[in-house]
Amino acid sequence: MTTGGRGVARSCEVCCVWTVMHQRRACAGCLAWRAKHRERGVCPRCRHEANLNCDGLCRSCLQAIRAESDAVWALGLEGAPPRPLQLMVGVYRDKSADARPLRSLATQGVGRGRDRWKSLLNRQRAAVDGPAPPVLPAQLTGQLALFTLPRTLTGATATAVAGRPVRGWQQAWAAVGEMAAEHGLTGAWAYAVGQMVRLALAVREAEGVRLLPEPMLRDLPANADAVRLVLLTAGMLEPAPKPMRFCAIEQPATAYFTAAAAPVDRGPRPCADCQAWMPAGGARRWSRCSPCRRWSAQQPRGRCARCRREDLPLRDVIR
Numbered sequence: 651m652t653t654g655g656r657g658v659a660r661s662c663e664v665c666c667v668w669t670v671m672h673q674r675r676a677c678a679g680c681l682a683w684r685a686k687h688r689e690r691g692v693c694p695r696c697r698h699e700a701n702l703n704c705d706g707l708c709r710s711c712l713q714a715i716r717a718e719s720d721a722v723w724a725l726g727l728e729g730a731p732p733r734p735l736q737l738m739v740g741v742y743r744d745k746s747a748d749a750r751p752l753r754s755l756a757t758q759g760v761g762r763g764r765d766r767w768k769s770l771l772n773r774q775r776a777a778v779d780g781p782a783p784p785v786l787p788a789q790l791t792g793q794l795a796l797f798t799l800p801r802t803l804t805g806a807t808a809t810a811v812a813g814r815p816v817r818g819w820q821q822a823w824a825a826v827g828e829m830a831a832e833h834g835l836t837g838a839w840a841y842a843v844g845q846m847v848r849l850a851l852a853v854r855e856a857e858g859v860r861l862l863p864e865p866m867l868r869d870l871p872a873n874a875d876a877v878r879l880v881l882l883t884a885g886m887l888e889p890a891p892k893p894m895r896f897c898a899i900e901q902p903a904t905a906y907f908t909a910a911a912a913p914v915d916r917g918p919r920p921c922a923d924c925q926a927w928m929p930a931g932g933a934r935r936w937s938r939c940s941p942c943r944r945w946s947a948q949q950p951r952g953r954c955a956r957c958r959r960e961d962l963p964l965r966d967v968i969r
Contacts, residue, residue: 663675719770787856807871867894951963
C-alpha cells in the first residue's frame with residue numbers, strides 16, 4: 651500500500667510495527683534508537699537481542715512497560731519474569747510512542763516517578779489477591795453497545811452460572827420440557843439443554859439486551875441448535891435474517907430437525923496463527939488465512955522465540 655509517493659506501509663524488520671517506511675527496512679523510531687543506543691545485548695524482559703538503553707531494556711519493552719502499566723519491570727524488581735511482546739500498529743510521525751528511559755543517568759539511577767509505579771504495583775497486587783471477578787456480570791438493559799466481541803464459553807462457565815437467578819428462566823425451562831415431551835427426549839437431554847439455556851440467558855443479561863441476538867449462540871459449547879428453538883419458543887431470541895444452524899459440519903438430522911442443513915456461516919473472525927481478521931467467506935471454511943496456510947505448508951511448526959506461542963510455523967528453526 652503506497653501513501654502518495656511519500657512511502658510504503660509495511661512492517662519494520664526490527665520491532666515489526668506496521669507503519670509508513672521510506673526506502674528503509676527499519677522504522678524511524680528504530681533508526682533513531684539504534685543511532686542513540688549502540689550497545690547490543692539480550693533484553694532481559696523479552697529475551698531478544700537488541701540495542702539496549704541505560705535501563706538495559708530494548709525500545710519495544712520500554713514502550714510496552716508504559717502501555718501495559720507493567721509496574722514490576724518499571725521498578726526493576728528482582729525475579730521479574732520475561733514478558734511476550736504485543737505487535738503494534740504505528741502512526742505516521744507520531745511521537746506519543748517514543749521510548750523514554752525509566753531512569754536518568756544524570757540522577758545516578760534515581761527512578762522517574764518511582765512512587766507512582768510503587769502505588770500502581772500495590773493496586774495491581776491487591777487486585778490479584780482480591781476476590782475473583784464475577785462470571786458474565788449483568789449489565790443495565792437497554793444500553794447500546796459499540797460492538798460485541800465473541801466469548802469463550804466452556805463447561806466451567808456453565809457451572810459458574812448454574813445457581814444464578816436469570817430473567818426468563820422459568821419460561822425457558824417450561825419450553826425445554828415441552829420440547830422434550832413433544833419429541834420423546836430424555837430427562838438427561840432436558841438437563842443438558844437447560845444448562846446451555848441458562849448460560850445463554852446469562853449472556854443476554856451480560857449484553858444488557860431484551861432479546862439475545864441469534865449469532866451469539868455460536869459461542870455456546872454445546873446444544874446451540876436446541877437452545878435456539880427453546881429461546882424462539884419463549885420469545886427471548888432475536889432471529890438472524892437467515893435461520894442459523896450450529897452443530898457439526900455434517901449437520902445430521904435430529905429428533906427436532908427432520909432435514910440436514912448447510913454449515914453455519916461463522917462470519918468474520920481472526921486467523922488462528924497471525925490473528926489477522928478474515929472476512930466471512932474465508933472464515934467459513936478455514937481457521938487460518940491464505941498466507942498462513944501457504945507458510946504452514948512450507949515451514950516446520952514449533953514454539954516462536956519472540957512471542958512464546960506454541961505450534962506456529964517457524965523459519966530457521968534451531969534444532
